[in-house]
Amino acid sequence: FVGAGGGNDIQWCFSQVKGAVxxxxxxxxxxxxxxxNHSGELLATGDKGGRVVIFQQEQENKTQSHSRGEYNVYxxxxxxxxxxxYLKSLEIEEKINKIRWLPQKNAAQFxxxxxxxxxxxxxxxxxxKRPEGYNLKEEDGRYRDPTTVTTLRVPxxxxxxxxxxxxxxxxxxxxxxxxxxxxxxNSDYETYLSADDLRINLWHLEITDRSFNIVxxxxxxxxxxTEVITAAEFHPNSCSTFVYSSSKGTxxxxxxxxxxxCDRHSxxxxxxxxxxxxxxxxxxxxxxxxxxxxxxxxxxxTRDYLSVKIWDLNMENRPVETYQVHEYLRSKLCSLYxxxxxxxxxxxxxxxxxxxxxxxxxxxxxxxxxNSKRDVTLEASRExxxxxxxxKPRKVCASGKRKKDEISVDSLDFNKKILHTAWHPKExxxxxxxxxxxxxxxxxxx
Amino acid sequence: xxxxLDAQSLISISLRKIHSSRTQRGGIKLHKNLLVxxxxxxxxxxxxxxxxxxxxxxxQHYPDGAPLLAMPACPPPAAAAPPELAALPLPADTxxxxxxxxxxxxxxxxxxxxxxxxxxxxxxxxxxRDSSPGFYRAPGSAGPGGGGSAAPGLLYAAGCDFxxxxxxxxxxxxxxxxxxxxxxTTVENGYLHQDCCSQCPCCCQPAPGLxxxxxxxGTKRKYYPGQEEEEEGVEEGxxxxxxxxxxxxxxxxxxRARFEEYSAEHPQDSSNISNLISIFGSGFxxxxxxxxxxxxxxxxxxxxxxxxxxxxxAWTRAIVAF
Numbered sequence: 001f002v003g004a005g006g007g008n009d010i011q012w013c014f015s016q017v018k019g020a021v022x023x024x025x026x027x028x029x030x031x032x033x034x035x036x037n038h039s040g041e042l043l044a045t046g047d048k049g050g051r052v053v054i055f056q057q058e059q060e061n062k063t064q065s066h067s068r069g070e071y072n073v074y075x076x077x078x079x080x081x082x083x084x085x086y087l088k089s090l091e092i093e094e095k096i097n098k099i100r101w102l103p104q105k106n107a108a109q110f111x112x113x114x115x116x117x118x119x120x121x122x123x124x125x126x127x128x129k130r131p132e133g134y135n136l137k138e139e140d141g142r143y144r145d146p147t148t149v150t151t152l153r154v155p156x157x158x159x160x161x162x163x164x165x166x167x168x169x170x171x172x173x174x175x176x177x178x179x180x181x182x183x184x185x186n187s188d189y190e191t192y193l194s195a196d197d198l199r200i201n202l203w204h205l206e207i208t209d210r211s212f213n214i215v216x217x218x219x220x221x222x223x224x225x226t227e228v229i230t231a232a233e234f235h236p237n238s239c240s241t242f243v244y245s246s247s248k249g250t251x252x253x254x255x256x257x258x259x260x261x262c263d264r265h266s267x268x269x270x271x272x273x274x275x276x277x278x279x280x281x282x283x284x285x286x287x288x289x290x291x292x293x294x295x296x297x298x299x300x301x302t303r304d305y306l307s308v309k310i311w312d313l314n315m316e317n318r319p320v321e322t323y324q325v326h327e328y329l330r331s332k333l334c335s336l337y338x339x340x341x342x343x344x345x346x347x348x349x350x351x352x353x354x355x356x357x358x359x360x361x362x363x364x365x366x367x368x369x370x371n372s373k374r375d376v377t378l379e380a381s382r383e384x385x386x387x388x389x390x391x392k393p394r395k396v397c398a399s400g401k402r403k404k405d406e407i408s409v410d411s412l413d414f415n416k417k418i419l420h421t422a423w424h425p426k427e428x429x430x431x432x433x434x435x436x437x438x439x440x441x442x443x444x445x446x
Numbered sequence: 447x448x449x450x451l452d453a454q455s456l457i458s459i460s461l462r463k464i465h466s467s468r469t470q471r472g473g474i475k476l477h478k479n480l481l482v483x484x485x486x487x488x489x490x491x492x493x494x495x496x497x498x499x500x501x502x503x504x505x506q507h508y509p510d511g512a513p514l515l516a517m518p519a520c521p522p523p524a525a526a527a528p529p530e531l532a533a534l535p536l537p538a539d540t541x542x543x544x545x546x547x548x549x550x551x552x553x554x555x556x557x558x559x560x561x562x563x564x565x566x567x568x569x570x571x572x573x574x575r576d577s578s579p580g581f582y583r584a585p586g587s588a589g590p591g592g593g594g595s596a597a598p599g600l601l602y603a604a605g606c607d608f609x610x611x612x613x614x615x616x617x618x619x620x621x622x623x624x625x626x627x628x629x630x631t632t633v634e635n636g637y638l639h640q641d642c643c644s645q646c647p648c649c650c651q652p653a654p655g656l657x658x659x660x661x662x663x664g665t666k667r668k669y670y671p672g673q674e675e676e677e678e679g680v681e682e683g684x685x686x687x688x689x690x691x692x693x694x695x696x697x698x699x700x701x702r703a704r705f706e707e708y709s710a711e712h713p714q715d716s717s718n719i720s721n722l723i724s725i726f727g728s729g730f731x732x733x734x735x736x737x738x739x740x741x742x743x744x745x746x747x748x749x750x751x752x753x754x755x756x757x758x759x760a761w762t763r764a765i766v767a768f
Binding site: 197228230284 | 450451471472473477480488
C-alpha cells in the first residue's frame with residue numbers, strides 16, 4: 001500500500017540509519033533486540049556484545065513540520081558481560097535477548113534487559129545540574145582544611161552539560177536453568193514474567209531473591225521432551241492472563257487465578273497441520289518464534305518460519321487470518337536447513353490492531369494491512385538513504401520469468417536478515433534492524 | 447515436498463549440527479537441538495522404511511524369508527554369502543564424500559556420549575559408506591526395484607525390527623547428566639553388536655593406524671580429543687575403518703530379527719546409519735535390547751512409532767546432557 005492509492009495508504013520514507021557502514025560486521029555489533037518505550041520518545045537496542053543503546057527523539061521542530069524529530073543517541077551502557085558457569089562448564093553469552101520498558105513514573109526511565117540467564121532492571125536518569133559551593137570540599141572533591149574556613153555559604157545547583165547515567169537497580173539472577181527467551185511486564189506494572197525453554201517465572205520488580213514458577217513443562221523423563229516454550233507475553237489489560245507459544249506451533253493462554261502453577265492452560269490455540277505440506281522440516285517451520293498481543297488485547301499474532309497468523313482470543317481452533325511472509329522459501333527448506341537459516345527467529349509487531357509487520361531475508365520486511373488485505377515488501381538499504389525518499393515496494397519472483405525490478409529467490413541474500421522490528425506506539429514510525437544497522441522509517445507527512 | 451538431500455545426508459548434517467552445538471558459545475540450545483532431532487527422526491523413518499522396502503522387494507525371491515531381514519550390504523562381497531543369510535548386496539558405489547561427512551557425524555555422535563560409554567574405538571571407525579547408490583530421494587520416488595512400497599505399516603515396522611535385530615550382543619552404558627537436577631544416571635542398555643565387532647570376521651577393515659586391539663565388550667573407554675580428526679583422515683578414500691586389524695574384505699552380512707547369541711554371521715554395517723542407531727543405544731532400548739530381540743516381535747506400525755518416538759527422546763536426552 002505504498003504509492004498511488006487511497007488516502008489511507010502509508011508511504012514509508014527513509015529517515016535515518018544508525019550503525020557502522022562497512023560490510024565487515026563485528027559479531028558484538030549484531031543487533032539482537034529493538035524496543036520503543038511507551039511514549040515512543042525513546043528507542044532501545046540491544047546487541048550481541050551485551051550493550052544497550054538508547055536513542056531519543058528530538059523535540060518536534062516547529063519550522064520542520066513535515067518531519068518528526070530525529071532519533072539521536074541518548075545513552076549507551078554495557079548491560080551484561082559474558083559469564084562462566086563453572087559447575088556446568090558453560091559459557092553464558094552476554095547477548096541481550098530482550099528489552100522491555102517500564103512506563104515512566106518519574107523523571108527517570110526504567111527498562112528490563114535480559115541475556116540467557118540474568119534479568120536486570122536499569123534506571124536511566126539525566127543529570128543536568130550539579131551542586132557547587134560546598135564549605136568543606138573543593139570543587140575537585142578534595143577536602144578543605146576546616147581551619148581555613150572563614151565564612152559559610154549554602155551550596156547551589158548550577159547547570160552542567162547533560163549527562164545520562166544508567167545504573168543497574170535490580171539484578172534477577174539464578175532462576176533459569178535453560179535459556180531465557182522472553183520477558184514481559186504485567187499491566188499491574190509491579191510484576192513481570194521471564195520464560196526459558198521449559199519454565200516461566202513470575203517476579204516482583206522490587207524483589208530479586210525470589211520468583212514464583214508459574215509454568216513448568218519439563219517432563220519427568222527428558223527423553224519424553226517433545227516441545228519447548230518459545231515466547232511468552234502478558235495480556236496488555238488483564239493482569240492475570242498471559243500466553244506462551246511452543247515449538248510445536250501451539251499457544252496456551254493461562255490464568256494465574258486458576259492455580260499457582262499454570263500447567264493446565266485455560267485456552268489452547270492450535271491449527272491442525274495441513275498434511276499436504278508435510279516434509280522433513282514440518283516441525284521446524286511450525287515452531288513459533290514470536291507472539292504479540294494487539295494493543296487492545298483482543299487479538300494476538302504469532303510468527304512461524306513462513307507465516308504470520310492472527311488469532312482471536314475467542315477462537316482456539318484456528319487463526320482468523322494467515323499471512324504468508326515468504327512462501328517461496330517452502331521449496332528451499334532443505335538448503336535453509338543446511339545453512340541454519342531455518343532456525344532464524346523472526347519477530348513481529350503490531351500497529352494498534354490493524355497493520356502487522358515482520359522481517360524476512362535480503363533485508364526485506366513485510367507489512368500486512370488487516371483491513372485492506374493488502375501487503376507490501378520493503379527493503380532496508382543504504383541505497384535509499386536520502387531522508388524523505390519514499391521506499392519502493394519490492395517483489396520476489398518465485399519462479400518463471402523474472403520481471404524487471406523483481407528479484408529472484410536464488411538471488412536473495414540469506415545473510416541479510418531482518419529479525420527485529422518495532423513500531424512506534426503512537427505514530428507511523430518504524431525501527432527495523434538489519435544485522436548491525438538500525439533503520440528508522442517514517443510515513444510521508446503531507 | 448521435494449528435498450534435494452537424501453535421508454542419509456540429512457541424518458549426517460543433523461548430527462553434525464548437534465555435534466557443533468556442543469562447542470558453540472552459550473551452551474547447548476535445547477530448542478534448536480530438539481528441532482534437529484525431529485529432522486533426524488523424520489529422515490530416519492524415511493531411511494528405514496525405504497531400506498526395508500528395498501529388502502522386501504528383493505526378498506520376494508527367498509520364500510523362506512519370514513522375519514529374516516537382510517542387511518543391504520556392502521560393496522561387492524569378496525566371499526560368497528552364506529546361503530542361509532540371503533544376503534542382498536546392492537551395487538557398490540562408495541561415496542567418499544558422504545563417508546567423510548558421515549565420519550564426522552559419527553565422531554560427533556560418539557562425542558555426544560560421556561566418555562564412560564562403552565562404545566569401543568572401532569565403532570567410531572566403522573565404515574561409513576553409503577553402499578546404496580540408488581538411495582531413495584523421497585517416498586515413492588523411483589529407486590532400484592521401482593516405486594512405492596507395499597504395506598507401509600508392515601514395512602515400517604519391519605524396518606524397525608531390522609534395526610532391532612542388529613545389535614543384541616554387547617553392552618553399552620551411557621551416562622547422562624541432567625543439567626537441571628544435576629542427577630547423573632547411568633543407563634545399561636541392551637547389547638550393541640558393534641562392541642563385538644572385533645570378533646566379527648565380516649566386519650569392516652580397521653582404520654589404518656589403529657593399532658590397539660578393541661576393548662572387550664562392556665568395558666569403559668576413554669574419549670580423547672583428536673579422535674575425530676583421526677577418523678576423518680581415515681575415511682578419506684579408505685575402504686573403511688573399524689573392526690579387527692587384518693580382517694577380511696567386505697562380506698555381506700545380514701541382520702536377523704532375532705538373535706539367540708552372538709554368531710559369526712554378523713550384521714555388516716556398511717551403512718553408518720545403523721551404527722549411529724547403535725551409538726544412541728540408550729534411547730533405542732526398544733530396538734536394540736537383547737530381551738526384545740528374543741521375544742516375538744509383532745510387526746505392526748504402532749510398535750514402531752512408539753519406538754521411533756522413544757528414539758527421538760534419546761537424541762534429546764543425549765543432547766540435553768551436554
